Amino acid sequence: MSRRNLLRGAALGVGAVTLPALLSACGEGPGGDKKEVSVGSNASDAVPKKAYAAAFQAYEKKSGKKVKVNTKDHNDFQENINRYLQGTPDDIFMWFAGYRMQYFAEKGLLTEISDVWSGFSGFSDALKAQSTHDGKQYFVPYYYYPWAVFHRKSLFQQKGYQQPAKWDDFIALAKQMQQDGNPVAFCDKDGWPAMGTFDYINLRLNGYDFHKSLMAGEESWTDTKVKNVFDTWRELMPYYQKGALGRTWEEAGQSLQKRQTGMAVFGMPHPGTQFPADERDDIDFFAFPEIDPQWGQDAVEAPIDGFLVAKKSKNVTGAKALLKWLGTPEAENTYLKYDPNNVAVNDGADTSSYSALQKKSAQLVSAAKQISQFLDRDTRPDFASTVMIQSIQDFIGNPKDVDGLCNSIERQKKTIFSQPVG
Structure with missing residues (x-):
């Protein structure tokens, strides 16, 4: 949405x-x-x-x-x-x-x-x-x-793919998918879908407390920790669908349904609403992979x-x-x-009629040590709208200038967070 x-x-x-x-x-x-x-x-x-x-x-x-x-x-x-x-x-x-x-x-x-x-x-x-x-x-x-990495069970079975728990294995899987003609689904025409990937890499690299402080304007976007998020993200970018800035989340979800892509970082309704009812049992997911063992997979994004x-x-x-x-x-x-x-x-609530996907989602969230909402729900809306939408889209368009990107975000953050809410 x-x-x-x-x-x-x-x-x-x-x-x-x-x-x-x-x-x-x-x-x-x-x-x-x-x-x-x-x-x-x-x-x-x-x-x-x-x-x-x-x-x-x-x-x-x-x-x-x-x-x-x-x-x-x-x-x-x-x-x-x-x-x-x-x-x-x-x-x-x-x-x-x-x-x-x-x-x-x-x-x-x-x-x-x-x-x-x-x-x-x-x-x-x-x-x-x-x-x-x-x-x-x-x-x-x-x-x-919850947000996680969604895919078709049948495609994984057909290709022999294994759900990865670690970042290096995740990258290896993405590379294999691209070689097989099923790149990682990716979209950001709407301005928010890529925020989920940023959040998860930040949570896995730097932990939940840093995520919350960064969203609250209490950390510097020029910190090495933030730059590492973008640098790590670049490892995944060669294996994305091309043309992300012109693709809506619905279109990315449909590409999973059509087996044109292999997996996507999404919230549960995003692929779910793009699959016909008789195919929803084929949707599966795995938790976003661990990057730093210090934080493991402790945090889960689960908007309410x-x-x-x-x-x-x-x-x-x-x-x-x-x-x-x-x-x-x-x-x-x-x-x-x-x-x-x-x-x-x-x-x-009665969970006896839950689908396998709902049961797995409930287990993922209940086992989480921390729950975040989402970048645009965890920070000031004026900062998210006027700075982060464009900044992430700029990064997608040109992922090489991380220093310049982070400097720009930090300058704008200081201006916005110095002003009262509203």
Whole structure:
């Protein structure tokens, strides 16, 4: 799901003009229709759209209340999120945990839901932390999905490929795939997919704490540790598909499905939504390989998606009632029945019907010593949008000038992080 536009929208200032029609709100009159809750949805892809529809219909049947879902194109929703929240937003909207949530809480664009959280069970302390800003809760987590190295099981069996656990073996596999006519799938037209590879190499080379500090602006991008990330990444680049900057994530996922490529660093829904249902059992993955034994494969990127209440919600009471239900195992079970590309966050959710891929994903995350969200979710959105999208794309286009790249990032970082959020 494209974050290029998400980041640009999130980085806009508080004084931005509201959208007249793109992201319209619901509700009748100043107080809204108390019998109806409106939901701003970015789930424009067919699979999640159907799954959310089932979940909201279940709530309507259970509560007798109406849920009006305003589904917008995923990219358009993300691009305009800041103006949307400052204009006439829906009562509830779909968004992301961690820094992505905290950014809007800091700007006063969210309604606190600590009272909703007081009735929750089945959420870990880590999930609560990802839903909290300044000691208060604003976010209800709904599902997560891990990033890993995805591939077709049948292609590995056909070619005799083995899942590597170490970097050198990973590079050797990539080289063999290229020789066999199945290069590593790679894309960055959307501006965010390559961030996952940067994150994993950084986590494997320098550890989770350095990753968090770097994203927080506390480390220098001219540090040798950062330059080593880009230098290590260059080892993989000869074995990528050509033309990454002109390829969307959907197209890269389709290349895996068509056996045109051998593997890809992706989040679980990205290949999952590009494979027909009768081929999804052929999707497999392995954890991003170890580079430095000091850090092993301890960290896993596992973004968390969920719901928030807009500060300008016209029906806060109805919104909170819906959130109380969305935080239950029943609500997650309903959603995941129709979307096998994600994993439930509530411990009480029924996992008996999980696919092999979902079970393996849950095991990967539960065994992780640290969980990161993603580069564009772990740092300031203005830094991610105005600096890191272009910088990584510049690196893909010209991977030789690492010193110049890191110097440029550091200069821009100092400017951005010296300014207050918003």
